[in-house]
Amino acid sequence: MASATDHASFLPPVLTFLSAAVIGVPLVRLLGQSAVLGYLVAGVVIGPAGFSLIAEPETAASVAEIGVVLLLFIVGLELEISRLVSMRRDIFGLGAAQLALCSLVIAGAALAYGLTPAAASVVGIAIALSATAVALQLLEERGDLGSPYGGRSFAVLLFQDISVVAILALLPLLASAGATPKDGWLDEGLRSTGRAVVAVAGVVLVGRYGLNPFFRLLAAAGGREVMTAAALLVVLGTALVMEKAGLSMAMGAFLAGVMLAESNFRHQLEADIEPFRGMLLGLFFMSVGMSIDGGLLTNHWLALLAATMAAIAVKIALVAGLFRLFGSPWLDALRGAAVLAPAGEFAFVILPAAGDLRILASDVTRFCVALAALTMLVGPIAAKGLDALIARRPKEAEPPSDVGEAQESGDTRVLVVGFGRFGQILAQVLLAEGINITVIDKDVEQIRNATSFGFRIYYGDGTRLDVLRASGLAKADLICVCIDDAPAALKIVDIVHEEFPNVRTYVRAYDRTHAIELMNRDVDFQLRETVESALGFGRATLESLGLPAEAAARRVEDVRKRDVARLVLQQAGAMPDGSGWLRGTPELRPEPLTAPKSPSRALSAETRGLIEQQPHESAARALEPEDAEPNA
Structure with a gap:
């Protein structure tokens, strides 16, 4: 049996990572820089180049790659297949042009430095690739992932991920450059391509026809932790399949996300994955910081600094020009180029692989790996500096083109929590007016009932902050809480008032006591679920007894006003009936609004x-x- 010491052996490195994150990131944020830079600096400090607090940085790096995988899955959840198809020009046009042009220019510089053509080609491709994790994190912090330049930046990153399998297949061919290619290299290349195509097709088919029924079955069985486990199983399982097929794990996770982008379970999955994604992505950035070779940095700091600044400047200039060529205004082109300037995660795969194949000498490999890591360190600073320069420009000088494209016509205006009897009638009213709404419910049967309404409805627990955030509540005008669980409704109101103070709260009250508790929480509107139906029923009864319709309507309106007045008095604890009802007391007794004529x-x-x-x-x-x- 393992000893207590063995069980606790993993705690020191975990505590080291957590301490570095909670100290480094806030300090860097206070300086106005990106959280990415904070993680990178923290990694440098605790890594071999700093205090060497982590004994095996490579182990942390292998675990941290899962953060990039989860990031791509969440990005895939935001992209429907139709939107992905509409991006094909940017993916295969702009993406291919960026990789080709940047590779050629950087390879030319490496060739002039004295590298062989094969070595220069590898260096050019490795540095031309962009850091998916850094770019997406910067776009997310800016809130620009859905903007025109954010979409084009993502298209470039997606093409690079698609190209990785071809780049890795190219390395053995470059290793044999100048010699006779090995027998069977063409057959092996065709087999690798075939495996990749089969794997992608398999993921698409399973995602299209198998994932929704799978999650529907789990949701019906209940158990939130099971849904979380299933989400991780899908993401990591797909990533593993893609890796075995020769593609990147991130590409597999992205495909899984795209397959679930139109799923009713999308927001719940995003909420379940988000905590893992944030922590592991931070660990990934720290692992990049730890990968910087301190000895090399000390001995060749001037050359590394010059190469880093040159690489970033060249990539910004070339990519900005390509963005402009593809129709982006200059400011958007510069923003997109800045987030794509750092070298990519795959540089840490391609460069060592080229070293193993003896395309690159060991000292060149170490230099280029350090260069790639330093571009990740300096790139966020350059992007932040560019933002500061842009912010100084008069707003009138900013080109107005493409502004409309940044606004999504389908943005949610109303978030409805609960699609039972009450929520369905509300949805009918909003649907008739053409209001864009998103509905959240954790009842699988209600999700099935909503498929014919034409609006977005997702499986999820509305009392969870992460689900509300993932559903886009921050951009909504108001939230309608239509569930019949009074404590849960109060919890949702508290969360919304705390985290989304600009969102108005309209709440279905279960009974009179619940209505008073909602009034005490200053909701914008509350309505007891039986009041209006009972008043309408009473009006019809009066009319059936011979009272004119106008008189019956006046009588009902009088009762409504009396009821509201009493509710306000009860809320204030000022009822003169001696009941002593105070705020928070759970019991209210019914009293006649009109004095009875006889006992x-x-x-x-x-x-x-x-x-x-x-x-x-x-x-x-x-x-x-x-x-x-x-x-x-």
């Missing part, structure tokens, strides 16, 4: 017995039927 009479011995058992209660209270709804 109540007991019509049976059983009823008289009930009256005698409650001598201190009024006759009207004692005659309350057992099945009455006292707090309606």
